[in-house]
Amino acid sequence: MLAAVTRKFDAASLLEVRARCLLSAVPGFANTRSGDKPIKVDLAIVRAADQHRTIVTAKWSIRADRERQFASEFADYVRAKSDIRPFDYVLLTNEFDPARLLRACEFSSGNAPMFSRVVHINPEALTAVYGEQPEPTMQRVAAFVESGRLSGVDGWLAGLVR
DSSP states (O other): OHHHHHHHHOTTOOEEEEEEEEGGGSTTBOOOOTTSOOOEEEEEEEETTTOOEEEEEEESSOOHHHHHHHHHHHHHHHHHBOSSOOEEEEEEEOOOOHHHHHHHHHOEETTEESSSEEEESOHHHHHHHHOSSOOHHHHHHHHHHHHTSEEEHHHHHHHHTO
């Protein structure tokens, strides 16, 4: 579904979109070692103009086990890189728990954010749910929405085709 939405948004066909593909099918990522389980990604997007890669993990909600999974997935992707070009790792979610969203926005690897972007299905609904006087955690999430660190699908997709 997300692949279809991305393709529809990309009317000029500037992006190569692959749903549930093997990581090794994404340019710049090598095959896994013999005997390793092949790594699949939820969505891989390659911009035609410069071959920039975006790997998307799509989670409707963010349970505690999924939070641990993010770091191990990212480590697998970094290990599988076969070139020096950077790639984006994006979380797409519809999570409404502010503590979980805050952790997703703040996850880091080394000294940098692990997720290049955290994308919410509807950040306007998210901020509306918590109202005019949100609790402190939601205030921090709202600051991430304001800064663009936590964005909506439409804004994120627009950034991909620029």
